[in-house]
Amino acid sequence: MAKPKKRYKKHPGLLLSELEKxxxxxxxxxxxxSIDWLNEMRFPHEAIEPHGGGGRWVPISVPVQCKICESHYHHKIPVLERESTWHLYGDEAWRIIEDKGKRIHFFCITLVALHNSRQEELNLKLRKFKLEARPELAPEEWPHHFTEIWSDSGAKRKFALSGLKEKIQYGERLAKMIAGLSPEIVCYNISSATILKGTRKEIAATIKLQKEQIFKEALLITLDSMRQNKKGVVWHFDNVKDSTTREVTEGWAMECFLGLQYTPLFTYLAGGTYIPEPEFMKPGSHPLLEIADFISFCVARDFMKIFEGKLGEVPSARLGKINCYRTNVDGQPDAAYEMASFFLMRYFLP
Ligand SMILES: [Zn+2]
Structure with a gap:
């Protein structure tokens, strides 16, 4: 009996210019x-484990049908070297701004990886931050979500940071600590802004689509970047309950990943390396998930503040240069390795 087809979502309209030729x-x-890199293949790119064990068979070709003789054949893709595998940790943030009666939804995903040589240092430093924020609790017992620290106030205050000034200083020091991990830290931020209109239902659908799009772009962009640098990649995401879909991230995000596996583009980007399914983790269960959360917070808040002609209280520029990506209104990708505070200004250029 045939294996039932897993539910999956279609790929985004992302294509590398190098592939057009x-x-x-x-x-x-x-x-x-010519090859239609975003065409949906009949079978997904999935590595096959041989029965005897010992590694995996990874697809290194994509199916093509000849436009002249109509025969089916396989086109071999270039196989890239792999020296090591990096683990990327991802988390998201969003903000809504109102511009002349228009509501704009900003959404971003941050992915971070850190070289092994600095992991222990990060663990120790982040532990200290957490002990400072909540001295009465063991750092391992609570996830560091900066939004919670930022909005914490009143009689039921959970954190030891008494006022706005203390929170800003805490954030600035945390940003400096992260910037200090350079060049062993690699950071990507993928974002987009979309106009919300229509009924509540239509708005929810727009946000859902935007999130799926950014998630898929995040996977493809980081896969491409890591493979170009001869790295394999494993993704880890915070498995939070999604406010738009009321399901945990794992559900829709896994469908996005499976959908990408049906495109020749994914096979091309994987370059002959086994790319496992993303892993969805308990929120804040890894220091780098907490770092990704903080970076996403700074970037999303910067977006909102830049719209008001200011900068975020903890500007994302303090994090140092990161790999920033966004999609223009005309659908063209826009990318730069720079301070996110400056990259975000491109959203507001006439
Ligand atoms: Zn032919």
């Missing part, structure tokens, strides 16, 4: 065929 000679008649 690639043609594939037909193995039967020699005619040059």
């Amino acid at each position: 690639v043609t594939s000679p037909c193995t039967n008649c020699g005619a040059d065929n």
Whole structure:
């Protein structure tokens, strides 16, 4: 009996310009065929574990049908070297701004990886921060979500940071600590802003689509970047309950990943390396998830403040340069390795 097809979501309209020029000679008649990299294949890119164990078979070709003789053949993709595998930890943030009666939803995902040589240092330093914020609790017992610290006030205050000034100083020192992990820390921020209109239902659908789009872009962008640097990649995400879909992230996010596996683009980007399914973790259960949460907070707050002609109280520029990506209104990708505070200003250029 055939394996039931897992539910999956379609790929985003993301394509690398280097691939537009690639043609594939037909193995039967020699005619040059173009490849539809975002075409949905009949079978997903999935590594197969041989029954005897010992590694995995990884697809290194994509199916093509010749436009002249109509024969089906496989086009080989370039196999990239892999020196090591990096673990990327991701978390998201969002803000809504109102501009001349228009409501704009900003959404971003931050992914961070840290070289092994600095992991222990980060663990110790973050522990100290957590002890300062909540001296009465063991640092391992609570997830560091900066939004909670930021909005903590009143008689039922949980954190030891008494006022806005203390919170800002805490945030500034945390940002400096993160910037100090450079160059062993790698950080990506993928964002977009979309106009919300229509009924509540339509708005929820718009936000859901935006999040799925950014999630898929985040996977493809980091996969491409890591593979170009001869790294394999494993993704880890905070498995939070999603306010838009009322389900944990794992549900819709896994469907996005499975959808990407149906595109020749994914096979191309993987470059012959086994790319496992993303892992969804208990919120805040790894220091780098807490770092990704903090960076996303700074970037999203910066976006809101830049719209008001200011900068966030803890500007994301304090984190140092990061890999910033966004999609223009015309659908073209825009990327730069720079301070996120400055990159975000591109959203507001005429
Ligand atoms: Zn042919």
